Amino acid sequence: MSKDKIVVIGAGFSGCTAAYLLSQKGYDVTVLEVEAHPGGGCWTRFHGEHPYTIGPRIFYSYNKDVYEHLDSFVKIRKFDTRTISYIEKDDCFYNYPLQYDDLPLMPDYEQIAKELQIAKEGELNFDNFEKYWLSAIGPSLYEKFVDDYSKKMWAIDSNEELSADFKWVNRGTPIRDGDSRLFGDQFQGYPFAITGYNDYFLKSLENSKVHYQTKVTRIDADKGFVEANNQSFEYDILINTGHTDEIFEFKHGELGYSGRTIIPVVLPSKFAFDNPDYFWAHYSGKQPYTRAVDFKKVTNNESETCLLTLEMLSDETRLYPKQTARDLKIFDRYKSEFPSNYYAIGRLGKFKYTGITDAIEQAMELSEELG
Ligand SMILES: Cc1cc2nc3c(=O)[nH]c(=O)nc-3n(C[C@H](O)[C@H](O)[C@H](O)COP(=O)(O)OP(=O)(O)OC[C@H]3O[C@@H](n4cnc5c(N)ncnc54)[C@H](O)[C@@H]3O)c2cc1C
Known part of the structure; x- marks a missing residue:
């Protein structure tokens, strides 16, 4: 039948x-x-000889069945992803997700330390996303790493519009101690194939x-x-x-969806970021892009030049469900x-x-x- x-x-x-x-x-x-x-x-699409996707699409998972299923179709090259965030106010790049070790490097560290102490003694506020993050990390770190980035990322006027259940930044861990990988999952990587x-x-x-x-x-x-x-x-x-x-x-x-268009830029160097660990940089300020991605770190494409992509905000695509x-x-x-x-x-x-x-x-x- x-x-x-x-x-x-x-x-x-x-x-x-x-x-x-x-x-x-x-x-x-x-x-x-x-x-x-x-x-x-x-x-995977190509800009000249350079493969890229719409934003980096790293596979990460705790689910062995999912990993094995995917790997049986496209062999996965395993690696850990690390990223940084550019903070305009400090004119400095820091590890992202936030790391305790980076805090003393910040010019306003004394104030940050005071605010973290207050946060530690207080209660987490679950009224909305903004209140959650303010109560978890205090106003200085919130302003540097979360406030503008989140509004830009979600194309919203106020972070109070987002629910507190949706902690999103750092996947619910306000500040990391030691593990600087973006994803903690057991299985992570990207296909070996140049066509992803x-x-x-x-x-x-x-x-x-x-x-x-x-x-x-x-x-x-x-x-x-x-x-x-x-x-x-x-x-x-x-x-x-x-x-x-x-x-x-x-x-x-x-x-509502937050959309992106990608601007691919070829650079005359093997990689966009010298540090082999950094795959992309978040831009937390009012720049019209959210991320700059060193795409060869993701795709492992062999080439004398490299591809940097800028993720620009756009009303033309419907990507992130708000x-x-x-x-x-x-x-x-x-x-x-x-x-x-x-x-x-x-x-x-x-x-x-x-x-x-x-x-x-x-x-x-x-x-x-x-x-
Ligand atoms: C910029 C960006 C970066 C990301 N990075 C990562 C990452 O690093 N790691 C990760 O795990 N996840 C990442 N994600 C999320 C991940 O890629 C998605 O969760 C996953 O690809 C979703 O697959 P899907 O099939 O559910 O949806 P989609 O891939 O969106 O597929 C839905 C399909 O439906 C089609 N469609 C929509 N409406 C209609 C219609 N009316 N008629 C016919 N077709 C229609 C669309 O064209 C699309 O092809 C990222 C997402 C974005 C936007």
Whole structure:
């Protein structure tokens, strides 16, 4: 007996993994992707001979099954990632996440030490993101490392808009003592292949029908079809990994996303940053970019020159689901009306700030659930 028809919206990590696992089980899988390629921002593109993605996309995970699954498609080169942050006020780069050892190097160390003592004696405030960070590290460090960076990163006017559950900076650890790696996860790295994760996406889709440049703009849940490019695609099961508001015709309003465009710059040196440990620099001030990435550190591309990318803020792309109280409320309204046989996975499908490992893991869990 033939299995159900599945339509997957979006061909990023979550959509491709779901398509692979479910087509292996005999489902009839169709994937609809608005772009001309799979992978979303994780698709490797080239500036001249230099490979890059939309922002560095390092794999990091505690999940051995996810790591082994990915590694069986694209062999992962393991490394630890370290980053720095440029603080304009001090005209200085410091380790990022914040390190106790760096604090005495700061010109306002005395004041910082006083504020940290007050923070230590006080209680953490969970009213919102800003209050959390002020109560955790005091105003001086907050202003240097968190305040402007977070507003820029999330394209918001006030950090009070973000919830305290979403601690985000330093992944919930205010100041580190010793371990200067950005990610503490057991498995971390990036594919050896110069085309990065591309083979993962292409191989995952081999047994599915894939339609590129096909944007889903409507779901008819009663009749069981989605509409894209004036065509209908019938389904028994619908898996959404794309922008939720678009496919529900914005009926509960537009969800907020923070977008980026990338400016690739080739430099006449082997690496952009001399220090072999530093992969990228965060810019915490009012510069129009959030990060400068030394991309060869990520891709290991062989070349006499190197590629630096600047991540500029942009309204043109919808990348980071904004974790503000307003947007989470809008998403909840959509969620309360998700139809039956509809499954939301991935970063856009669930409207959460999550990583590659989560996208793969959620697709694995869904495949188990569907049987
Ligand atoms: C700049 C940046 C840097 C990041 N760095 C890291 C990192 O270092 N490590 C890490 O683990 N994670 C990182 N992430 C997050 C990680 O890349 C994502 O969590 C992961 O790739 C999400 O995969 P996904 O399949 O859920 O979503 P996506 O990759 O976004 O895939 C969704 C797909 O759906 C398509 N789509 C959307 N709407 C529609 C529609 N209406 N119709 C048809 N198609 C549609 C999109 O084009 C896209 O291809 C980063 C994210 C960003 C933005």
